[in-house]
Amino acid sequence: MTTAGTPTFDDRAVVLDGTLVVADLHVGRGTGGSLELPVGSNTELVERFTSLVDRHDPERVVVAGDLLHSFQTVPRPVDDTVAGFERACREAGARLVVVPGNHDTMLDAVWDGPTEAAARIGDTVVCHGHEEPPEQGDRYVIGHDHPTIEIEGQRRPCYLVGADQYRGSEVLMVPSFNALNAGVVVNEMRAGDFQSPLVTDTDELEPIVWDEQGRETLSFPPLGEFRRML
Incomplete structure (x- = not known):
């Protein structure tokens, strides 16, 4: 097998090589403890998902864990979404x-x-990231931690990319697809602060932010260097 090529980041x-990967959709997540979707959230998730599929015309779409939010019930809007x-x-x-991710009990x-x-995408393994992956690969694409980065007081969802993270392989962590998830600020986080066992060296993790307005990616120095700049 060959390792999947250069990733394309979008929303x-x-x-990667004709496969679109999203993670942590948490369909059914509401506000104030309610399991009902707030007005418009169902439409927004589906519209963004559909736009991605239309733009990239993938052969396959992989949900890398936590399609659902609730462990116990499935409200009607979840079916529709x-x-x-x-x-x-x-x-x-x-x-x-x-x-499946750790939230996908239903x-x-x-x-x-x-x-x-x-x-699998060649030698890239896509999994949720909440536990040790069931297969070996040269790259792992995961979710689970919902990474965000804080820049000048503003929090932005971000990807994290790092070589030699898990058993010598690269790890690419994608942000939560659901905008209702505030995410965790990774600026000062160490490996032990991440829930995923695949993160082992945060100093080498490079944050990448997708700028929706400019339709471009913004790359930042690895977190070890980024922390010294703040």
Whole structure:
């Protein structure tokens, strides 16, 4: 197998060799402890997801864990949202695959399509990242920690990319696709502060921010250097 090529970043997602990867959609997450989706959230998630599929025309879409938010119930809007994701993939001719995360205990209630413990893109392994991956790869694409970076008092969702993170392999962590997730500020975090066991050296993690307004990626120095600049 060959390692997937250069990633393309777009709206909290990443594209690698014809596969679109999103993570931590947390469908069903509400505000104030309610499990109901706030007005507009269902539409916003589906619209952004559909726009990504339309722009990149992937052969496959992988949800890298935590498609759902609640561990115990599945409110009606969740069904509608998941159906919207399925519809977007079906109309684009893309195969939708779910890699379960730690929140996906109720997945069977809304999803009867393909699930995989990990999805492969060449020698890249896509998993949720909450536990040791079931397969070895030269690169791991994960979610789980919902990374954000704080710059001049503003928090921005970010990707984190680092070589030699897990058993000598690169780790690419994507931000939560759901904008309701505030995320964790990674500026001062050390490896032990991350929930994912795949993060081992935060000094070498490079934050990448997707600037929606400019439709471009903004790259920053590795966190070890970035901390010294603050």
